[in-house]
Amino acid sequence: MFRVGMLGTENSHALAFAKEICFKEEYKDFRITAFYALEKAPSEAIIEKCDISGAVIVDDPLDMIDMVDCVIVTNRHGKYHESCALPFIEKGKPAFIDKPFTIDPAEARNILRTAKEKHVPITGGSGCKYSPQILELKKMVEDDAFGKIYSGVMNFPASTESEYGGLYFYASHLVEMTLAVYGMDMKAVSAFINNGHITAIAHYDKYDITMQFAASKKYISVIYSENDVDVRYLDMSGIFTTEFDHFVKMVRTGKSPLSEEELLMPVLVMNAIEKSIEQKKTVKIDR
Structure with a gap:
């Protein structure tokens, strides 16, 4: 029997x-043997509903x-993820860390370093990268099914105004889908806000991919290639x-x-998007 502890139960994901x-x-x-959140009510609700x-x-x-x-x-705010997860990883206990993995690259690296030193498996981030269409597109890109890719567009909502870490609260969904399909070798991002809407262009060696953080009710992928x-x-x-x-x-x-890269890169990309918006220029991914 595996005993599970749930931390940050205020999130609907819990x-x-x-x-x-x-x-x-x-x-x-x-x-499930134990719950923790800043308030007890969410944990009590889960106990009752389940x-x-x-x-x-x-x-x-x-x-x-x-x-x-x-x-x-599953804390809503990623600023709590390192402090909640790390003590358990240090004790050899596997951890799932929900999106965003962290809101700070240094914290993400610390978690990954500790997990490696302690030989503890960890996973997490956004579940959107497991959408059937994302998994299919990932394989098609890896298999070169599109031929030469000219560019692509994908959308999922996010805002810099969220009380749960601003951009980081929801941006991880779109960032992780983009990385899953097009690869971890993203070089830089150019991001801006127009009329409250965030657009970020992911720069790869072979093409640019537009991430539209649009508050739309449907999510879509478009790939422009030589074949279709x-x-x-x-x-x-x-x-x-x-x-x-x-x-x-x-x-x-x-x-x-x-992999470590799959957990770390979304944090690095979101950090670069945030800097690009603030500095009004293209920002390299800080590997």
Whole structure:
């Protein structure tokens, strides 16, 4: 039996993951034993909605160290992710860290360095990179199915005004989808705001990809290539199931589904987007 600690339960993602644990037969070897959030009400709501018995709500994350075998960190604000996850990683406990992985590149590197030193598997970030269309496009780009790619466009909402870390709260979704499809070798970004709308151009060696952080209700990918113009809507309905299954397999096998680069790069790209908006110029990705 794997005992799970959930930290940052004020996020709706926490309830989605709790439902996976509590209501799916294939995860019967997982059990939530402890909760933590800045307020107790969200944890109490999850306990009630998922009919969880025997779990405790702690006042400090460290209070659950000996109660859990792994943790799911879902705080809305990424500024809490390092402080919540690190003590558990240092004790050898696998961790899922929700988007944004962190809001600070130094914190992200510290988590990754500690996990490597302790030989602890970690995963996390946005579940949007597991959209079926994103996974298909990723393979098509890797297989050179489009031939020469001229450019591409993808959209997902984000705002610099969010109380939960500004740009970082939602930008990770689009950034991670872009990195998943076009690769981790993004060189720089040029970002600006027009009429409250953020546009960021991701510069690769072979092409530029436009990330539209538009407050639209549908999500779409467009790829302009020598072979075709590929247009498809992006389905996000099953991403929590896929993302949680990756976490379960990681805990069971001790092998992370994501590389260090896949966890770090979204933080570096968001940091560059933020700087580009502030400085009004193209900013290189600080590797």
